[in-house]
Amino acid sequence: MTGFDDIYDVIIIGAGLSGIDAAYRLREENPALRYLILERRERIGGTWDLFRYPGIRSDSDIFTLSFPFEPWRRPEAMAQGGDIRDYVEATAHKHGIYEHIRFGHRVQSADWDSTTDTWTLAAEADDAPQTYRTRFVYFATGYYDYDHPYQARFAGIDDFTGTVVHPQHWPEDLDYTGKRVVVIGSGATAVSLIPALAEQAGELTMLQRSPSYIASMSQRQRISPILRKVLPAKLAHQLIRSRYAAQTAAIVHGTHRFPTVGRKLIRAGVAKELPEDYPIDVHFNPAYNPWEQRMCMVPDGDLFVDIRENRVEMVTDHIDRFDATGVLLKSGRHLDADIVITATGLNLLAFGDVKIRVDDAEVKPGDRFLFKSHLLEDVPNFAWSVGYTNASWTLRADMTARAVAKLLSYMTTHAYTHAYPHLGETSMAGGPLWDLKAGYVERAPDALPKSGSGGSWKVRHNYYRDAIDHYRDDITESMVFGRAAAVTSK
Structure with missing residues (x-):
C-alpha cells in the first residue's frame, strides 16, 4: 500500500x-x-x-x-x-x-x-x-x-471533610496507613484494590449497593512449570495459553447454559473460603445470572482471606448521604471514614x-x-x-x-x-x-x-x-x- x-x-x-x-x-x-x-x-x-x-x-x-x-x-x-x-x-x-x-x-x-x-x-x-x-x-x-471516570453523585459529598479518591486518578502521595477507609464498589477495581489496602489501612470497609460474582483463581501452577521445562518457550506458552482459553470458555458458556448450576457452584466456592456462619447470600449472591456482568476473579482468594481474618468488612447497603465524618446508609448505619474511594466505574x-x-x-x-x-x-x-x-x-x-x-x-x-x-x-x-x-x-x-x-x-x-x-x-x-x-x- x-x-x-x-x-x-x-x-x-x-x-x-x-x-x-x-x-x-x-x-x-x-x-x-x-x-x-x-x-x-x-x-x-x-x-x-x-x-x-x-x-x-x-x-x-x-x-x-x-x-x-x-x-x-x-x-x-x-x-x-x-x-x-x-x-x-x-x-x-x-x-x-x-x-x-x-x-x-x-x-x-x-x-x-x-x-x-x-x-x-x-x-x-x-x-x-x-x-x-x-x-x-x-x-x-x-x-x-x-x-473522565464515572463519578457517581452522592448527596452531601461536599460536606465530607476527609479525602475522596477515584482509582483512575490515584494520588501518588495518598497515605492510608492506619486510616479508616471505605471503598465504594464491587467490581474488579474494588476487589483488586482492597487486599492491597488491607495491608496498611486501619479499618477497611467494602461498601456495595448490590453483590457481584467473585471467584478465587489459584496462582499456583502445576502443569505450566512442567511444560516450560520440557518444551521450547513459545510452544509451552501456546499450550498454556490454549489451556486457559479453553478452561475459561468452558466455564463461561457452561454457566450461561446452566445458570442455576453455575450460581450454585460459585456460591459453593465462596462458602469454602468464608466462616460457616458468614451471610453469603447477603454479600455474595447477585440478583443476575453468572456472566451477565463480568466475573471478578481474586488470586488465591485474597479478598476472602482478608474478610475471614477481619481486616475487611463487607457492607451491602444503599448510601443515603455523606456527612462531615463519613457515609450514612439507608439502613441508618454510619460508616466513619478518613478516606472514601469511589470505585464506581468508568x-x-x-x-x-x-x-x-x-x-x-x-x-x-x-x-x-x-x-x-x-x-x-x-x-x-x-x-x-x-x-x-x-x-x-x-x-x-x-x-x-x-x-x-x-x-x-x-x-x-x-x-x-x-x-x-x-x-x-x-x-x-x-x-x-x-x-x-x-x-x-x-x-x-x-x-x-x-x-x-x-x-x-x-x-x-x-x-x-x-x-x-x-x-x-x-x-x-x-x-x-x-x-x-x-x-x-x-
Whole structure:
C-alpha cells in the first residue's frame, strides 16, 4: 500500500497491548509496511500505565492476556499491573516496535479524503499541532474515557471533610496507613484494590449497593512449570495459553447454559473460603445470572482471606448521604471514614474521543454497525481493536490484528487503495456491542458502534466460534474495494 514518501501505510493510535500486538502482526504479514504508532501518554502500556492504584492487576489470567507470540515467563496466573506494563514495553523493544512510537501525541481528529484515499490525522504534541497522513488507521484506543471516570453523585459529598479518591486518578502521595477507609464498589477495581489496602489501612470497609460474582483463581501452577521445562518457550506458552482459553470458555458458556448450576457452584466456592456462619447470600449472591456482568476473579482468594481474618468488612447497603465524618446508609448505619474511594466505574468512549470524518461528514459511533468485530460500516481503511466481555482482551485483539494484516496484504496484491464493509439495502436490527448488564454499558447505549443481528455483523463474545470464522474468513464478504481516482491516474 505504499505510495508517497510522506504518507504512512498504517498509523496505529495507542501503544498498549492492542497497539503493540497490531504493530507486530501487521509487519509480520507485510514486511515492507511503513507504520507509526501515536501514543498520547509519555510511556508505553495504555491501561497498565494509566492505573496506578495499589493492587492493580489483570482481572483474567495473564496467559491469554499476554501476546501469543511472546511468552509470559513469570509463574503467576494473575499478574500485577506494573509487571504487565514492563512486559508490553520489553516486547516492543525486542521486536523493533518501540522505535516506531511517538509519545505525547494526542490525536484529535481523523479525516478521510476519497479523492486520494488517505486519512489526515490532526494531533497535538508539546502544545503544538501535528499533522500525519496515512492510508489506513488502526484504533487501539480501548473503550473508555481515560480522562473522565464515572463519578457517581452522592448527596452531601461536599460536606465530607476527609479525602475522596477515584482509582483512575490515584494520588501518588495518598497515605492510608492506619486510616479508616471505605471503598465504594464491587467490581474488579474494588476487589483488586482492597487486599492491597488491607495491608496498611486501619479499618477497611467494602461498601456495595448490590453483590457481584467473585471467584478465587489459584496462582499456583502445576502443569505450566512442567511444560516450560520440557518444551521450547513459545510452544509451552501456546499450550498454556490454549489451556486457559479453553478452561475459561468452558466455564463461561457452561454457566450461561446452566445458570442455576453455575450460581450454585460459585456460591459453593465462596462458602469454602468464608466462616460457616458468614451471610453469603447477603454479600455474595447477585440478583443476575453468572456472566451477565463480568466475573471478578481474586488470586488465591485474597479478598476472602482478608474478610475471614477481619481486616475487611463487607457492607451491602444503599448510601443515603455523606456527612462531615463519613457515609450514612439507608439502613441508618454510619460508616466513619478518613478516606472514601469511589470505585464506581468508568465511562465508555469509542476511538479515544477522536473525531472521525469521511469526506467532511462526521461519523458518530452509535450510528454505525461493526463488521467482523473490528471494521466500521462504510468507513474506509479503518479498524478498531476491542476485546471480549467474558475472556481476556488480547484473544480478540490479536485476532483483529491478524485479520487486518491479511486485509492489507490483499489490498496490496490487488492494488486497491480503499476497502470498507457495506450493509447495502439490507435492513438489520441493531443491538449493544456488549452483552453485559453492567452500569457503564447501560449508562451510554450510543457511545459505541452497534452489533448487528446476524452473520459477520453480529458481535459475538465466543472466542472459539470467532476463531473458526477467522480461519475460514472470506476477505471479500460484504466488502467494497476500489482505487482512488488520483491514484488510478498515476
